[in-house]
Amino acid sequence: MISIDRMKFDSVPANLKVGDTIRWVNRDAVPHTATARDRSFDITIPGNSIREMKILKKGQHEFFCRFHPAMKGVLSAAP
Numbered sequence: 494m495i496s497i498d499r500m501k502f503d504s505v506p507a508n509l510k511v512g513d514t515i516r517w518v519n520r521d522a523v524p525h526t527a528t529a530r531d532r533s534f535d536i537t538i539p540g541n542s543i544r545e546m547k548i549l550k551k552g553q554h555e556f557f558c559r560f561h562p563a564m565k566g567v568l569s570a571a572p
């Protein structure tokens with residue numbers, strides 16, 4: 494699970510693998526996205542909502558929110 498709270502991504506779990514499911518939990522009232530710079534994922538999470546996403550690509554994925562580009566994180570996925 495990766496929480497989003499007060500316009501920030503919470504810490505990303507370690508030891509993730511391709512095929513794992515990430516649960517994005519948006520605790521803010523406004524929508525956010527989790528968008529990989531390599532575009533391997535791009536998911537919109539409405540305010541006060543949960544969205545699930547499967548990790549499809551190995552490697553280190555920097556991600557950000559398209560609506561608030563200052564929001565950033567890194568997700569690493571083993572093969």
Ligand SMILES: [Cu+2]
Nearest residue numbers: 525558560561
């Ligand atoms: Cu945002």
